[in-house]
Amino acid sequence: MSHHIVEAIELCHRYGDGTQALTEVTFRIHHGESVALVGANGAGKSTLLQHFNGVLLPTSGAVRIGEVPLVKETLRDIRRTVGMVFQDPDDQLFSPTIGQDVAFGPLNLGLPPADVEARVRAALDRMEALSLKDKPAYRLSAGEKRRAAIATVLSMTPDILVLDEPTSGLDPRARRQLIGLLRAFHHTKIIATHDLDMVLDLCPRTLVLHEGRVKADGATREIFADEALLAACHLEKPLTMQGCLMCGEKRGI
Amino acid sequence: MSHHIVEAIELCHRYGDGTQALTEVTFRIHHGESVALVGANGAGKSTLLQHFNGVLLPTSGAVRIGEVPLVKETLRDIRRTVGMVFQDPDDQLFSPTIGQDVAFGPLNLGLPPADVEARVRAALDRMEALSLKDKPAYRLSAGEKRRAAIATVLSMTPDILVLDEPTSGLDPRARRQLIGLLRAFHHTKIIATHDLDMVLDLCPRTLVLHEGRVKADGATREIFADEALLAACHLEKPLTMQGCLMCGEKRGI
Amino acid sequence: MDQADDCGPNVGGLCMHMADALLSPAVGGIMWAASAAAVARSSRKIQQELDGNRIPLMGMLAAFVFTAQMINFSIPGTGSSGHLGGGLLLAILLGPDAALLATASVLVIQALFFADGGLLALGCNIFNLGFLPAFVAYPLVFRPLATGKAGQLPRALAVLLGAVVGLQLGAFGVVVETVLSGRTALTFRAFLLAMQPIHLAIGLVEGVVTLSLLAFLQKARLELPRPTEQADTAGRATVALGLLTLLLGGWVAWYASKHPDGLEWAIQRVTGQSELQGTASGWHGRLARVQATTAVLPDYQFKGSQEGSRAVTSLSGVMGGAMTLVLVAGAGWILHLRKRRA
Amino acid sequence: MVNLGDRFRDLGRMDALGSQESTLHRLDPRAKVLVTAAFALVVSSFGRYEVSGLLPFALFPVSLAILGEVPWGYLLKRIGLALPFMLVLGALNPVLDREVLLHVGPLAITGGWLSSFSMVLKLVLTVASAVVLVATTGVDGVCQALERLGLPQVFVVQIGFLHRYTFVLAEEAVRMLRARELRSNGHGLTHREFGPLAGHLLLRTWDRAQRIHQAMLARGFDGNFHMLRRSSFGPRDLLFLFAWCAIFLLLRIVNFPMLMGSLVSGGG
Numbered sequence A, B: 001m002s003h004h005i006v007e008a009i010e011l012c013h014r015y016g017d018g019t020q021a022l023t024e025v026t027f028r029i030h031h032g033e034s035v036a037l038v039g040a041n042g043a044g045k046s047t048l049l050q051h052f053n054g055v056l057l058p059t060s061g062a063v064r065i066g067e068v069p070l071v072k073e074t075l076r077d078i079r080r081t082v083g084m085v086f087q088d089p090d091d092q093l094f095s096p097t098i099g100q101d102v103a104f105g106p107l108n109l110g111l112p113p114a115d116v117e118a119r120v121r122a123a124l125d126r127m128e129a130l131s132l133k134d135k136p137a138y139r140l141s142a143g144e145k146r147r148a149a150i151a152t153v154l155s156m157t158p159d160i161l162v163l164d165e166p167t168s169g170l171d172p173r174a175r176r177q178l179i180g181l182l183r184a185f186h187h188t189k190i191i192a193t194h195d196l197d198m199v200l201d202l203c204p205r206t207l208v209l210h211e212g213r214v215k216a217d218g219a220t221r222e223i224f225a226d227e228a229l230l231a232a233c234h235l236e237k238p239l240t241m242q243g244c245l246m247c248g249e250k251r252g253i
Numbered sequence C: 001m002d003q004a005d006d007c008g009p010n011v012g013g014l015c016m017h018m019a020d021a022l023l024s025p026a027v028g029g030i031m032w033a034a035s036a037a038a039v040a041r042s043s044r045k046i047q048q049e050l051d052g053n054r055i056p057l058m059g060m061l062a063a064f065v066f067t068a069q070m071i072n073f074s075i076p077g078t079g080s081s082g083h084l085g086g087g088l089l090l091a092i093l094l095g096p097d098a099a100l101l102a103t104a105s106v107l108v109i110q111a112l113f114f115a116d117g118g119l120l121a122l123g124c125n126i127f128n129l130g131f132l133p134a135f136v137a138y139p140l141v142f143r144p145l146a147t148g149k150a151g152q153l154p155r156a157l158a159v160l161l162g163a164v165v166g167l168q169l170g171a172f173g174v175v176v177e178t179v180l181s182g183r184t185a186l187t188f189r190a191f192l193l194a195m196q197p198i199h200l201a202i203g204l205v206e207g208v209v210t211l212s213l214l215a216f217l218q219k220a221r222l223e224l225p226r227p228t229e230q231a232d233t234a235g236r237a238t239v240a241l242g243l244l245t246l247l248l249g250g251w252v253a254w255y256a257s258k259h260p261d262g263l264e265w266a267i268q269r270v271t272g273q274s275e276l277q278g279t280a281s282g283w284h285g286r287l288a289r290v291q292a293t294t295a296v297l298p299d300y301q302f303k304g305s306q307e308g309s310r311a312v313t314s315l316s317g318v319m320g321g322a323m324t325l326v327l328v329a330g331a332g333w334i335l336h337l338r339k340r341r342a
Numbered sequence D: 001m002v003n004l005g006d007r008f009r010d011l012g013r014m015d016a017l018g019s020q021e022s023t024l025h026r027l028d029p030r031a032k033v034l035v036t037a038a039f040a041l042v043v044s045s046f047g048r049y050e051v052s053g054l055l056p057f058a059l060f061p062v063s064l065a066i067l068g069e070v071p072w073g074y075l076l077k078r079i080g081l082a083l084p085f086m087l088v089l090g091a092l093n094p095v096l097d098r099e100v101l102l103h104v105g106p107l108a109i110t111g112g113w114l115s116s117f118s119m120v121l122k123l124v125l126t127v128a129s130a131v132v133l134v135a136t137t138g139v140d141g142v143c144q145a146l147e148r149l150g151l152p153q154v155f156v157v158q159i160g161f162l163h164r165y166t167f168v169l170a171e172e173a174v175r176m177l178r179a180r181e182l183r184s185n186g187h188g189l190t191h192r193e194f195g196p197l198a199g200h201l202l203l204r205t206w207d208r209a210q211r212i213h214q215a216m217l218a219r220g221f222d223g224n225f226h227m228l229r230r231s232s233f234g235p236r237d238l239l240f241l242f243a244w245c246a247i248f249l250l251l252r253i254v255n256f257p258m259l260m261g262s263l264v265s266g267g268g
């Protein structure tokens, strides 16, 4: 099962307009690991994630998924392995109804209608979004959209789950549920987020990006204990680790 | 200065497709208060906010801003009183540069150029965004966009500021900055959010919506101490209150 | 709530869409065939190059044009409102083949969703609003003129002129198709004189708006994906054919309008039926004669045999029409009841 | 702005209607598309002054609307939206064509009135039939039919993309215009503002097109929109197609209203 390894080797990415979004990013994520990707707005998190299933291709350097280099020829297989939840749920919901959206992936896999139907129900059920099945996306609240977007990816039963800010816009219970759900997902997970408390809950390992470079890569607890590092990267301690207002303790920063 | 009162009286809203988003919502927000609106995804927060400046009109019941009922005839004045910051800053930035965007409102009020200029500078300055003045919106980071969006509303010198999820998508430092800026704004504020820690920082009073009804309305501290209520409304204690060693609280779930 | 929205129906959409109700099957059919051929050709070319990103981009730009068309803005000094047509914009951003497909898809969706124009008129609309801007105005007017860099005067003029020519051609297409179909009482000359000047104004607005959009994009993004450059040489035959059709059609229409009898004659030829069904031969004539001899309501003033037969037909027509509607409603009611019980 | 939003909600409503279940919905889309096309062809073949012969054709949209459970209010609203255009054009005819063709009692009816009435009638019929088609088939269904009837696949996929993106984009446009309206103090959109506003929309469109396409690729999109319901052309569809075509032909050849009218007025 060396299958679910994700590796970046001296990965650089420069956008068409000249923005150098990633510079020599190198790391290796092993099977079953759960890794957080944190950093300031514009640090390059989304850009990096989009390399994992070939949404973007490296300007230089390489990405390998399960020892297979990600190039045009391997793209199709890799896309079936890596499930990607985008930052903006609207990008993932483009069909007339949520049900059709969740069915989109399985249908493209060529599954028979009954299987597709079963997968759709299972995925929606898992996100507690079964009631949204026949609604169009533009009639949903922000959090409802988020759940639907995750369901569209779950219905593909991916081996590696890549999530971009999965908790943004979710209410506290939905967030907690999602965290539980992700914890129960035992494959490799890579999560880009500003929700450092979720990182604390879910990801033993954290990668800190700053201006397109890997600034730190290590155990989450150690990284979150390093206040200088955090401040340099526009971060702060997870809220649960900060002082409590109720008992009059002073908070960080 | 009874001016800045916001009142909803048995407010109901039903969307075109039959979704009953708000049911008999009644409350009164006084001048200078800072009130948080919290609740689950789909509870009706955004729907409620959109009634405060007539983006939506009540199906039944009434909204009063500063003792003036919100009806078609008063819409224009009320929109000058109530400044609304949408969840997605991109929606609010549509001019060639940020400076022009911020000037848009004052210009439409028919102010002389010098006043407009002064207002633009003041609003941008207040959001620490003066350096963005000549930049186009599509070149900004998420946090910068957010501040620019708020500045476009501040330049109208609204008496009441209404914000929908202002901290979503911001990195921890940008979030902290924004909280500081909002705290310095002494008018009436209504903030819909899932960021309960921000609520703790900014809003002495909280309104809890649940399935379109007001489930609780009172002091933030009391509401956040009522675990049964929070759980019923898909909420949980703010994260800073969860992990606090002083209070000896266990973290949720 | 918004002023621009209160300006009523906007001029552009009003004049430019052909409608089923104005078309004869012959004209509609010919234009369908022409447009289908053009769409098929462009599809083949797009399929061949099949650059993965292009089709969704086409779709998104089509959606953009579709949406932008509904955003009305006020035109200074006129009190009316305008909107973006988008034909030239798409051609500049995507190249003619992709632009044709994108515009055609917008028109299909409009025909299906809003019943704008209708299904038969789709051929005319794709030709007038899609083909003419993309394959005539763009390669023959815009491209040769657009020599300078973006933001410079020659290019701005090219955009303006391209938009104006595109709309003039489109309007001309509408005039020709309408007159050839013979469903309105408008003569070719009158219709032409009404349409072309209005569309000069609309074309200018279109040009100005397209220009400001392009200028904005230019500032925002230094590189826009270049449309493929080969299209105009390969498309020359099609362009020539299209122009020829149009000119020929225009000439026929012009000729016909000077000789109204000729028009009647042409329409009878084309549609294979007589224009006025009330003549003394055929079903109606026979019925009319039967009726004239046995009428229960005899006290009508007949002005002449032909007019008289029409008068009789008309009375029967009114009564029969009313009965038909009652019958249709009755049939509907029965269906409704059966459906409820089922 | 509210208008724009409403218009798109309407689109959504159409889609919702298209995914209902009824005998009519279950027919093969091709049969419905072909019949509707035949209908448009036959209706448009009526001459300029023809009115009575067109009336029986109302049978088609009326019965399909009932069988397909298309709400009347919705249908009428759609027709009402399309009407002004034809009314303006039709209003010219009585002015231009003053030759008296008919007398009904004391009323002298000119060709202009006849032709404009005929135009409006045709409009109502064709618009109603198109609305009923989409409301009983759905845009995806119509696209599927078009593809299987031989329309180039690239073009059909293009329509599919447009259909999907439209909703996404319209939401964005509506929100943007709303934000603008809130600060406009009642001033309408001017052509000068339109450029940058539409430009922003276009830029966002561009990025979004990229992202949505990526999201599609990430879920195995291979250039085709697959459907859960893919029907085959059965005997029922054939019957539907031929029965309606036969009816159209009959109504085209025999002017029933005239026949009935003359039987009543002249049959005694």
Ligand SMILES: Nc1ncnc2c1ncn2[C@@H]1O[C@H](COP(=O)(O)OP(=O)(O)OP(=O)(O)O)[C@@H](O)[C@H]1O
Residues within 6 Å of the ligand: A015, A016, A017, A019, A020, A021, A039, A040, A041, A042, A043, A044, A045, A046, A047, A048, A087, B139, B140, B141, B142, B169, B171, D207
């Ligand atoms: N399509 C693009 N074209 C040009 N530059 C881009 C593009 N997308 C992102 N960038 C730039 O690349 C850098 C990295 O952006 P990215 O979206 O990866 O940041 P991020 O870490 O995900 O930020 P956030 O937390 O706000 O989502 C930023 O400077 C951004 O402005």
Ligand SMILES: Nc1ncnc2c1ncn2[C@@H]1O[C@H](COP(=O)(O)OP(=O)(O)OP(=O)(O)O)[C@@H](O)[C@H]1O
Residues within 6 Å of the ligand: A138, A139, A140, A141, A142, A143, A144, A169, A171, B015, B016, B017, B019, B020, B021, B039, B040, B041, B042, B043, B044, B045, B046, B047, B048
């Ligand atoms: N345009 C619309 N048409 C129909 N229903 C809608 C529309 N917008 C929202 N709704 C529904 O109304 C309810 C309230 O939505 P609203 O957006 O107010 O929730 P919210 O509290 O803001 O949620 P979130 O925290 O996820 O943003 C939800 O059930 C939602 O699905």
Ligand SMILES: [Mg+2]
Residues within 6 Å of the ligand: A045, A046, A047, A087, A164
């Ligand atoms: Mg990001």
Ligand SMILES: [Mg+2]
Residues within 6 Å of the ligand: A141, A142, B045, B046, B047
């Ligand atoms: Mg909301």
